[in-house]
Amino acid sequence: MDVNVLMKNAPIVIVALITWGGVFAYLVRLEMLTRNLEKQAEIAREQRDEEGEISS
Amino acid sequence: MIFNIIIGIWVTAGILMGFAKTPAVQLVDTPIAFMHIPMAITMEVAFLGAAIYGGLWLARRRPGDDAMSLAFAEIGLWFGLIATTTGSIWAKVNWNAYWSWDPQQTGIVATLLTYAALFALRNANDDENKARDLWAVYAIFGFIAAIFWTYMFRRLLPTLHPENIMAQSDDTFKTVLRFNYLGFILLMIRIVQLRARVERASLRLREMSWM
Numbered sequence: 001m002d003v004n005v006l007m008k009n010a011p012i013v014i015v016a017l018i019t020w021g022g023v024f025a026y027l028v029r030l031e032m033l034t035r036n037l038e039k040q041a042e043i044a045r046e047q048r049d050e051e052g053e054i055s056s
Numbered sequence: 057m058i059f060n061i062i063i064g065i066w067v068t069a070g071i072l073m074g075f076a077k078t079p080a081v082q083l084v085d086t087p088i089a090f091m092h093i094p095m096a097i098t099m100e101v102a103f104l105g106a107a108i109y110g111g112l113w114l115a116r117r118r119p120g121d122d123a124m125s126l127a128f129a130e131i132g133l134w135f136g137l138i139a140t141t142t143g144s145i146w147a148k149v150n151w152n153a154y155w156s157w158d159p160q161q162t163g164i165v166a167t168l169l170t171y172a173a174l175f176a177l178r179n180a181n182d183d184e185n186k187a188r189d190l191w192a193v194y195a196i197f198g199f200i201a202a203i204f205w206t207y208m209f210r211r212l213l214p215t216l217h218p219e220n221i222m223a224q225s226d227d228t229f230k231t232v233l234r235f236n237y238l239g240f241i242l243l244m245i246r247i248v249q250l251r252a253r254v255e256r257a258s259l260r261l262r263e264m265s266w267m
Contacts, residue, residue: 017071024060034257037257
């Protein structure tokens with residue numbers, strides 16, 4: 001490993017890190033979307049169970 | 057979230073180490089190989105995962121296995137596209153052309169087209185269980201096709217791609233490359249897990265809306 005090599009590649013390193021940042025942001029957003037959907041599915045299941053108890 | 061942070065630090069460190077490494081044997085003047093090669097390997101691992109979960113769906117009939125198989129194949133396709141793009145940048149620097157129809161380049165395009173066709177076939181079927189059964193077979197077939205196109209095809213024809221890079225390279229090169237393999241595989245597995253959870257939650261919501 002050589003810091004001088006890293007500095008020589010600085011412009012492309014910045015592009016690579018920005019691209020990776022975009023992928024990481026997608027990962028975090030996907031996690032939030034997943035939790036939100038799972039919460040909605042759980043609420044829908046509870047509502048269905050409650051309606052089932054009332055009708056019986 | 058902790059897993060995401062670990063992956064974030066791991067991949068960032070891998071990128072920095074790759075760009076700080078002096079070129080290795082047969083890899084002239086570009087560190088992008090530290091992304092291109094791990095991406096291609098990760099694509100193969102993802103397609104293997106799709107085939108394994110396809111087989112599990114056939115054996116156990118659990119919708120979660122089908123969701124995992126589909127997620128592995130989808131994410132594998134994306135990693136394959138990135139591997140192709142980074143590979144053509146590497147080719148421009150080393151071979152003076154973005155695309156030369158080298159057997160490895162042709163092979164990865166054939167692999168990606170195979171999976172694109174398999175996705176189209178799955179989506180063409182309206183019966184969900186039949187689509188899952190067919191998909192499981194497609195996923196197993198797709199992995200066999202991927203191994204042929206990306207590992208065997210290049211050995212049948214003369215290729216510009218460097219051979220035995222790992223064996224001829226120094227220890228630091230090998231370590232950084234393996235570090236990046238693991239980082240990208242962890243990233244792929246995390247995205248697949250989340251993608252499959254989205255699919256399962258959507259399925260539960262759809263099932264409840266029908267009741």
